[in-house]
Amino acid sequence: MEYDPAEYQKLVIRRRAPTSTEQTNEGKYWRRYKAPVVSKQFGAVSHLDYCPLYPYNLAVTASTRVSVYNGRSKDVDKTISRFQDVAYSGNYRNDGKLITAGCQNGVVQVFDVASRTILRQFKGHQRASRVALFASDKLHLMSGSDDVTLRYWDISTGDQVQRLDGHADYVRAAAASPVDSHTWISGSYDHTCRIWDVRTQGAAVMNLDHGAPVEDVKFLPSAGLAVSAGGNHVCVWDLTSGGRLVKRLSGFQKTVSSLCVSPAVSIRGLAESPRLLVGALDGHLKVLDLDSFSVVHVSRYPSPILSLAMSPDAANLAVGLADSTLSIRAHATRAAATESAVFGDRFRFRVRARSGKSGSGGGLSGWGKSYGGKDSHLPWKPALNASNYRYFLRGQGAAAAEDDFQIAKQRAARLRPYDKLLRQFRYSAALDAALATHNKEVVSSILEELMARGGGAALAGALGGRDATSLLPVLQFISRSLTMDPPRAKIVASVLHAVLDLYGGVVGLDPAVDRELMIIRQRTGEELGLVSQLTQLAGALEPILAASLGAMA
Numbered sequence: 001m002e003y004d005p006a007e008y009q010k011l012v013i014r015r016r017a018p019t020s021t022e023q024t025n026e027g028k029y030w031r032r033y034k035a036p037v038v039s040k041q042f043g044a045v046s047h048l049d050y051c052p053l054y055p056y057n058l059a060v061t062a063s064t065r066v067s068v069y070n071g072r073s074k075d076v077d078k079t080i081s082r083f084q085d086v087a088y089s090g091n092y093r094n095d096g097k098l099i100t101a102g103c104q105n106g107v108v109q110v111f112d113v114a115s116r117t118i119l120r121q122f123k124g125h126q127r128a129s130r131v132a133l134f135a136s137d138k139l140h141l142m143s144g145s146d147d148v149t150l151r152y153w154d155i156s157t158g159d160q161v162q163r164l165d166g167h168a169d170y171v172r173a174a175a176a177s178p179v180d181s182h183t184w185i186s187g188s189y190d191h192t193c194r195i196w197d198v199r200t201q202g203a204a205v206m207n208l209d210h211g212a213p214v215e216d217v218k219f220l221p222s223a224g225l226a227v228s229a230g231g232n233h234v235c236v237w238d239l240t241s242g243g244r245l246v247k248r249l250s251g252f253q254k255t256v257s258s259l260c261v262s263p264a265v266s267i268r269g270l271a272e273s274p275r276l277l278v279g280a281l282d283g284h285l286k287v288l289d290l291d292s293f294s295v296v297h298v299s300r301y302p303s304p305i306l307s308l309a310m311s312p313d314a315a316n317l318a319v320g321l322a323d324s325t326l327s328i329r330a331h332a333t334r335a336a337a338t339e340s341a342v343f344g345d346r347f348r349f350r351v352r353a354r355s356g357k358s359g360s361g362g363g364l365s366g367w368g369k370s371y372g373g374k375d376s377h378l379p380w381k382p383a384l385n386a387s388n389y390r391y392f393l394r395g396q397g398a399a400a401a402e403d404d405f406q407i408a409k410q411r412a413a414r415l416r417p418y419d420k421l422l423r424q425f426r427y428s429a430a431l432d433a434a435l436a437t438h439n440k441e442v443v444s445s446i447l448e449e450l451m452a453r454g455g456g457a458a459l460a461g462a463l464g465g466r467d468a469t470s471l472l473p474v475l476q477f478i479s480r481s482l483t484m485d486p487p488r489a490k491i492v493a494s495v496l497h498a499v500l501d502l503y504g505g506v507v508g509l510d511p512a513v514d515r516e517l518m519i520i521r522q523r524t525g526e527e528l529g530l531v532s533q534l535t536q537l538a539g540a541l542e543p544i545l546a547a548s549l550g551a552m553a
């Protein structure tokens with residue numbers, strides 16, 4: 001019976017799971033925040049906040065001023081410097097028209113963004129006011145101070161509505177609920193977080209023990225979970241269950257200084273959802289998945305991180321450092337999507353109608369110019385009509401509906417050179433073709449396939465009958481894979497044994513082959529020595545761990 005080539009199954013390349021988050025789609029997405037715009041401030045960048053409205057200007061609080069950076073050009077638009085001492089916590093109101101900030105002298109001020117005029121001054125704190133936030137109703141403001149109190153203000157009258165007592169140390173963080181303008185969370189150096197309802201007069205409705213001085217707090221988008229940061233860990237709290245601790249995230253070398261909940265981001269292969277960004281004084285910025293609270297990406301900055309902020313369109317990531325540096329990284333894909341959404345009409349192109357006047361030549365009087373006019377920098381693009389070839393290709397990329405009958409297109413399998421040789425049972429040539437790719441995964445898959453065929457006879461046939469020139473690439477692959485690829489050690493060891501069985505009697509005839517065999521011998525000895533040391537270390541740790549577990553029991 002004649003062999004049917006269609007029955008051949010392509011070789012499946014066995015790929016290892018990624019060894020780091022940088023190789024995943026998640027890591028690739030976060031690495032696209034490139035080309036940082038670095039700006040030196042007059043002091044440590046203590047707070048960052050993006051305007052909720054386009055173009056998403058950035059308020060940077062550093063030293064005795066709040067600088068407003070343009071969200072598109074990344075240049076300073078305005079500087080608010082009407083502070084008697086160090087400024088803290090410059091934040092936008094949700095309509096983008098007002099900015100509030102605290103000061104070292106305890107005064108909380110409200111500024112008009114357009115004119116930088118002081119609209120309100122709230123004087124009640126006895127020490128530095130480190131926290132100043134607008135309520136979502138636009139009519140109230142919450143402030144927190146080193147005098148261990150929080151105060152709730154009426155912006156329209158300038159009066160204090162309520163004083164919130166309960167903390168026993170400096171209040172350094174607060175956040176408003178994203179679904180309720182009356183619910184707030186605060187964090188203090190007394191190691192606690194407290195949930196407040198400003199409609200009730202009295203103590204906090206919920207107390208959470210963080211276990212370390214609290215540097216920052218945030219509500220997650222549903223407001224059912226809250227996050228607190230302080231010490232070298234982050235705590236996640238379930239507020240719907242009475243403040244139950246859901247998870248404690250450690251792994252930070254120094255104090256966790258700031259938190260940021262990103263907008264919902266769409267990453268290939270993953271559901272669209274927000275992420276939690278965590279900055280610490282060790283200079284590491286970690287991105288956490290909100291489903292499992294596992295680290296999906298890590299970035300390193302040259303100085304301790306004091307503040308974080310991400311624009312509402314997730315196109316810009318701003319990081320404030322202790323060495324007075326402001327870093328703004330832009331995500332090219334997200335920025336382009338924002339521009340297209342905001343200026344969508346400028347990206348539409350028109351074609352002038354066929355002119356009916358004499359002298360027009362009966363043809364098109366001219367292709368339409370871009371929406372911006374003759375001086376527009378946008379590229380020219382023809383309209384989609386019957387005069388354009390793309391008109392007849394429309395709809396080919398449309399997805400099929402659920403009730404549509406789909407006909408699978410039969411495509412001939414494209415075989416790699418090693419696949420074609422395997423199909424012809426030319427095992428030695430197939431191995432040479434795989435070695436020529438310099439891809440360890442391909443070579444390992446070929447070797448594993450050869451070991452499975454004929455009980456190892458195919459592997460012996462592929463390795464046998466070689467001269468020094470054709471044997472050398474096999475030995476080089478073995479020497480490279482002995483220490484660098486532990487998961488493939490079993491396959492490499494089997495191949496090495498087969499080579500020694502076949503060519504053990506002719507060792508010493510070629511200097512290049514002998515040199516490669518000496519390298520293999522040396523690396524094998526190093527691996528065995530390392531295994532011996534690890535075994536001794538495991539034996540020394542075993543009684544220590546057993547004693548520790550016994551003490552805990």
